[in-house]
Amino acid sequence: MTASDTKSAKQRRADGDTPLVELKDICVSFGGIHAVDHVSVDLHPGEVVGLLGHNGAGKSTLIKVLSGAYQMDSGEIRINGDKAVITNPRDARTYNVETIYQTLALADNLDAASNLFLGRELTTKVGLVDDAAMEAECRKIMGGLNPNFRKFSEPVSALSGGQRQSVAIARAVYFNAKILIMDEPTAALGPQETQMVAELIQKLKAQGIGIFLIDHDVHAVMELCDRASVMKNGQMVGTVNIDEVTDDDLLSMIILGKMPAQIAAE
Amino acid sequence: MTETTSQPIPSQPKRNLFQQLDLDVRLLGMIGAFVILCIGFNILTDGRFLSPRNLFNLTIQTVSVAIMATGMVFVIVMRHIDLSVGGVLAVSSAVMALVQTKLLPTYLGLGFDNPLTWIIAIAIGLCIGTLIGAFQGWLIGYQGVPAFIVTLGGFLVWRNSGWLFTSGQTIGPLDKNFLTLGGVNGTMGEAVSWAIGIVAVAVSLWAMISSRRGRISHGFPAKPAWAEGVVMGIVTAAILGFVWILNSYDIPTRKLQRMFEAKGEVMPEGLQVGYGLPISVLILIVTAIVMTIVARRTRLGRYIFATGGNPDAAELSGINIRFLTVKVFAIMGFLCALSAVVASARLQNHTNDIGTLDELRVIAAAVIGGTALAGGAGTIYGAILGALVMQSLQSGMAMVGVDAPLQNIVVGSVLVLAVWLDIQYRKRMGAKL
Ligand SMILES: Nc1ncnc2c1ncn2[C@@H]1O[C@H](COP(=O)(O)OP(=O)(O)OP(=O)(O)O)[C@@H](O)[C@H]1O
Numbered sequence: 225m226t227a228s229d230t231k232s233a234k235q236r237r238a239d240g241d242t243p244l245v246e247l248k249d250i251c252v253s254f255g256g257i258h259a260v261d262h263v264s265v266d267l268h269p270g271e272v273v274g275l276l277g278h279n280g281a282g283k284s285t286l287i288k289v290l291s292g293a294y295q296m297d298s299g300e301i302r303i304n305g306d307k308a309v310i311t312n313p314r315d316a317r318t319y320n321v322e323t324i325y326q327t328l329a330l331a332d333n334l335d336a337a338s339n340l341f342l343g344r345e346l347t348t349k350v351g352l353v354d355d356a357a358m359e360a361e362c363r364k365i366m367g368g369l370n371p372n373f374r375k376f377s378e379p380v381s382a383l384s385g386g387q388r389q390s391v392a393i394a395r396a397v398y399f400n401a402k403i404l405i406m407d408e409p410t411a412a413l414g415p416q417e418t419q420m421v422a423e424l425i426q427k428l429k430a431q432g433i434g435i436f437l438i439d440h441d442v443h444a445v446m447e448l449c450d451r452a453s454v455m456k457n458g459q460m461v462g463t464v465n466i467d468e469v470t471d472d473d474l475l476s477m478i479i480l481g482k483m484p485a486q487i488a489a490e
Numbered sequence: 491m492t493e494t495t496s497q498p499i500p501s502q503p504k505r506n507l508f509q510q511l512d513l514d515v516r517l518l519g520m521i522g523a524f525v526i527l528c529i530g531f532n533i534l535t536d537g538r539f540l541s542p543r544n545l546f547n548l549t550i551q552t553v554s555v556a557i558m559a560t561g562m563v564f565v566i567v568m569r570h571i572d573l574s575v576g577g578v579l580a581v582s583s584a585v586m587a588l589v590q591t592k593l594l595p596t597y598l599g600l601g602f603d604n605p606l607t608w609i610i611a612i613a614i615g616l617c618i619g620t621l622i623g624a625f626q627g628w629l630i631g632y633q634g635v636p637a638f639i640v641t642l643g644g645f646l647v648w649r650n651s652g653w654l655f656t657s658g659q660t661i662g663p664l665d666k667n668f669l670t671l672g673g674v675n676g677t678m679g680e681a682v683s684w685a686i687g688i689v690a691v692a693v694s695l696w697a698m699i700s701s702r703r704g705r706i707s708h709g710f711p712a713k714p715a716w717a718e719g720v721v722m723g724i725v726t727a728a729i730l731g732f733v734w735i736l737n738s739y740d741i742p743t744r745k746l747q748r749m750f751e752a753k754g755e756v757m758p759e760g761l762q763v764g765y766g767l768p769i770s771v772l773i774l775i776v777t778a779i780v781m782t783i784v785a786r787r788t789r790l791g792r793y794i795f796a797t798g799g800n801p802d803a804a805e806l807s808g809i810n811i812r813f814l815t816v817k818v819f820a821i822m823g824f825l826c827a828l829s830a831v832v833a834s835a836r837l838q839n840h841t842n843d844i845g846t847l848d849e850l851r852v853i854a855a856a857v858i859g860g861t862a863l864a865g866g867a868g869t870i871y872g873a874i875l876g877a878l879v880m881q882s883l884q885s886g887m888a889m890v891g892v893d894a895p896l897q898n899i900v901v902g903s904v905l906v907l908a909v910w911l912d913i914q915y916r917k918r919m920g921a922k923l
């Protein structure tokens with residue numbers, strides 16, 4: 225490991241290192257609605273940036289620009305300082321961007337392993353899909369994520385909400401992501417599984433992966449994130465360092481749409 | 491996540507016989523209905539329905555629709571529909587007929603029944619079908635015109651293009667070699683048929699054993715050995731039984747005599763020779779195997795089913811749905827042309843009305859065979875069985891002497907009934923699809 229690998233995300237920011245991801249001045253509109261309105265955020269390796277905001281604030285839309293699901297109207301994406309062109313989910317994968325979508329994006333009629341490897345199937349020597357190998361890999365990774373998961377041969381429509389979520393998480397972390405987007409990854413999880421995801425985030429962070437975490441739970445954001453960005457009505461309220469704010473500061477940013485300093489001044 | 495609270499692993503719940511055998515209950519239901527149908531008709535026709543002759547005819551009549559039904563499974567699984575299959579069949583048949591009776595023999599001077607003729611004609615026909623399918627798929631996938639509309643238009647366009655090319659005339663007689671692909675004029679005899687049957691048994695048993703080995707080597711649960719044995723026994727009996735039936739339909743003595751005379755020999759007194767497996771049926775079997783492998787063991791098939799299950803998820807997983815749509819319709823077009831080969835060879839001519847109403851038969855076969863119109867679910871063998879059920883119903887009623895209008899009423903009702911039963915079954919099983 226070189227010296228730069230061991231730096232903390234905070235140190236990197238202080239040193240002015242090139243961020244892993246920069247979303248600059250992104251605009252997305254649907255018809256007349258400005259879902260994302262001139263929003264900029266960045267992310268360093270080994271950093272977890274929380275995205276907060278009320279329902280419909282534009283969080284999912286913003287990250288879908290990075291994951292290739294939506295096209296931005298204007299703005300710029302830079303990855304490792306270079307301009308990135310992401311026009312579809314395949315492009316995003318080439319930049320090692322992996323996403324856990326809020327809607328989970330699972331094919332309900334396929335089993336867990338087929339979903340885990342969807343679009344990147346393991347194949348045998350003759351090029352046929354190797355279901356046994358995929359199921360074996362799937363059992364391995366699910367073992368570390370949700371040890372009680374046992375429904376490997378059923379279609380995922382037969383799984384509980386939390387089990388489905390585990391499959392979606394497994395898919396995002398299996399393929400050596402460098403940039404991980406998690407859109408409400410623990411929404412359907414029980415306390416034990418939520419704890420496992422928290423541990424997973426810590427582990428991935430230690431490996432130098434950059435994570436955007438969208439979560440409505442301010443407490444969880446305080447615990448897991450290095451910074452938090454708050455959005456309101458498609459606009460960026462502001463970005464704060466977690467160790468400089470309280471739960472209440474974040475809450476009032478979400479609700480009032482103002483930075484803590486502004487509120488204090490009033 | 492109630493399931494995942496830390497409890498000791500529950501012991502395997504008691505499983506009934508069917509579950510232990512891990513057989514497709516739906517498939518068994520369909521086979522059961524088919525058997526009852528056959529026995530019923532057999533009683534009503536004083537044993538004529540289940541005679542080797544009728545079973546042989548039933549088989550070759552089913553081939554054309556069954557081939558297309560395998561492609562329709564993919565189309566419907568992708569949440570599309572193809573109303574143009576009869577039209578594509580007709581235009582492919584027209585082009586192939588023109589190529590083998592006019593273009594090659596006269597204009598290119600190959601003469602009639604040149605050994606190259608049938609190959610060139612079929613190659614051209616298959617290309618035409620594939621191109622038409624791909625074009626329709628492009629309109630659907632890239633231009634966003636609904637499949638229903640594109641293929642409804644195609645229904646008129648393609649059949650009538652064929653009509654234009656042939657000026658509405660019946661074209662024939664077709665090439666001698668080409669005709670062997672139609673059914674009764676191209677069978678493989680008893681010995682070869684048995685050999686093919688035995689190879690088929692060997693391959694299926696090997697496939698089942700190696701799949702079982704794979705599961706065990708990965709430490710996955712596998713069904714008990716006795717259950718595996720029973721399934722193997724059933725498969726073996728089914729394959730060999732099928733060959734036996736086709737072999738027991740003897741070539742009529744007069745036809746046999748003519749065949750010997752053609753070779754300048756004298757037929758031995760009292761000789762009995764069975765037809766055996768028709769080439770057209772072999773084409774269907776190969777198609778079914780290839781399509782099943784595509785569906786289950788290739789990325790293409792995996793993507794087709796994933797897209798049918800959740801198009802958004804498939805897209806977000808990096809699957810190019812548009813191009814996938816083109817591929818699926820191209821496959822459908824190819825299979826229509828392949829059916830055109832079998833159908834026109836069976837009729838010995840190209841006629842204007844070849845394949846009329848086939849779109850409905852093909853869709854019905856796929857749907858009766860358990861393909862869900864909502865997308866994401868369907869099997870190739872189900873569609874073939876569906877085609878067989880439809881054909882049996884139709885010829886059975888014809889043999890019993892049911893009036894034509896009543897025949898259609900029954901077929902229509904059976905279609906709705908089959909889907910209703912399927913929905914009830916799925917509800918019972920608690921499946922969401
Ligand atoms: N595909 C779409 N078509 C039209 N409008 C959309 C679409 N997706 C999002 N929107 C609109 O864009 C705005 C932002 O939506 P977005 O899903 O980004 O919100 P969010 O911050 O993720 O909310 P939540 O916390 O509820 O997930 C909303 O007003 C929404 O109605």
Ligand SMILES: [Mg+2]
Pocket residue numbers: 283284285326407
């Ligand atoms: Mg959202």
